[in-house]
Amino acid sequence: MDIIFFIIFMALFTGMFSIIGFFGYKKTKTAEDYFVAGRKMGSIVIAFSYGATFISAVALIGFSGIASLYGHALLWLALLNILVGILIAFVVYGFRTRKMGLSLKAVTLPEMLGNRFNSTRLQATSGLIIAIFMIAYTSAVFLAISSLFVVTFGIPYEICVVIFTVVVGIYLIVGGLYAVMWTHAIQGALMVVGMLILTVGIYGMLGGVGPAHEAAADMTPIELGVPLGIGTASNPWNFSTGTLAIDKVSNFNHDAAGFLIDTINPLDGQINVDVDQNIIIHFSNKTAPNTKQVSDRFKYTCSPDPGGWTEEWNENYTQATLSHNDFQSGKTYTFEVTDAISGLGSPAGALAPSGLTSMPPMPSPPFLMLLTLIFGVGIGVLAQPQLVVRYLSAKSEKALKKAIPYGGIFILLMTFTAFSIGPLCNVLMAENGLFYPGTPDRVVPLVIEEVFPPWFVFLFLFAVLSAAMSTASALFHTAGASIGRDVYEKGMKKKGSEKKSLKITRVATLGIVIATLIISLNPPDVVAIMTAFFFGLMAVTFLAPYTLMLYWKKTSKAGAWAGMLGGFIFTMFWYVLIYFKTAPQIIGSSMIDNYMVNMLDPIFIGLPVSFVLTYIFSILMKQDKDEQKLMKKSFENI
């Protein structure tokens, strides 16, 4: 049945997007149409397209899962997403980018840099950096969404990857940016509906905003996942159905932060135990057992084993009663609890030490982790090449201005809701006896599967698929333009007619789609960590030359090169050698064994370095006459 629904939904998606792709094809006459939708886009489409490009499946599923571990403190990122990602991005960068892009006749960020600084090499190099890392990032997006569909529908991973890539590839290559942005509007609407129902549903189940947050605040680290210990009770312990029992074998005390097995029955050393006497274990704190998976959370051995064990819990989940086949009379038994976990088994107990609705203490590792996430993504958004294209596609400055409220509301309905419901999922997991599913990405899907009706599970999955497709199509488009326009045409000086240019970019985009498909089918380990550093890498590489190009007339070609390459090289070194998430996966361990340093996003150091390099080199190696002419031209509309 699930498969049938999947096929029906996918057929609808494919049909709808193919029609849009066809209309896009009809509208696409020139290269400018393909790259920036003829610079004719209105405010609503811009806002939805910007938002749907910005918010990927990783943001919806991955970051809400991260919020379930770190708590509502992640809402600072939602604040930056709107304040920086929309308001500052559009007002400080968007308007000028559009005007300068028009003056310089640029359709991509690398082309703006190249035309402003009179350097096709600068354009080709930045295009190459963008294309290479975008292929890996797009593969990561497909990997995440395909894995989700594999778990839910049981469809083989390879089939999911092929279907998603082919569907996106077709409407993108045929319809260009028109098709991409129109489909974004539909995909964005689906994302809004999905997130709205999810948020209203979860707050409704928990009794409204205040009660829901209070319930999350009341969850103690122990309830969330600090391991259960074996405390005052003996473990293992002996008892006998005869008149003789050996002395207790050990009195094992586990360091368990106060969550203990405190009484057992029969007692250690007890004799004349009835052959049908149940084993009763009392816990000092409430557990949150999942009745379906009780054996996973509480393991024990009995020697000799009478067999026929069943478990029953009291109403408060503080006491487990184990019944069994009759013991043999006149025998001594040794019983041992071998494994037990408390709460949800979630790392949230350790990662949100002050509770789910408070900031972690400063400067603890969870605090630094949040800081790096909040600023890495929150500031990094300003220099994403795929988002810059949205400014360039606007039909007027007024359209960009009118896109701001739509964009603000869209992001509010995406990240604010996602980061709000993440921590609340812990409450629902506890109430429904669910365990932490092993990775944060699975927290929200697990809760949805268990507490929402099946129709919403489908709707939400396709909302997440929309988020993945919209981001992937924008990345394909930007990467294709980078290779076709920036690297091939400009870098290799193969510029031809409009038609030829269009053809080259379509072929380049097809190449990007195929490369992504190949990588997604056999993803190397580095792909999985791409989402962690794509935003940071783009920001540290491009933000300084991009900002100074827009606002400082003295920025020179040498400055742009220095800022871009300096930022890129620094970030790569930081991620490979130092950053706590990526360095262990690449070289085994971070070279700096201090979390105050190795948990910092490269944006904290790399961005100032890149700005300083751009400034110093612009002062030392000033603009030549050609650059000055281009500078004047680029500012003539501003």
Next chain:
Amino acid sequence: MILGMGIWVFIAWIGTILSAVLCLLYGVYHWVMKPDEKKSSEVKNKQSKKGG
């Protein structure tokens, strides 16, 4: 605790909502208070296309 949230989390929570309201007000300001901007912006756009 305000609405079940610690003070710094509450600031982020209310700040996010207010940021969205700010975006909304920005849009309203440009719709209602500056309706003539569209014309001048389009004219400028056309001029720049001709000039470029």
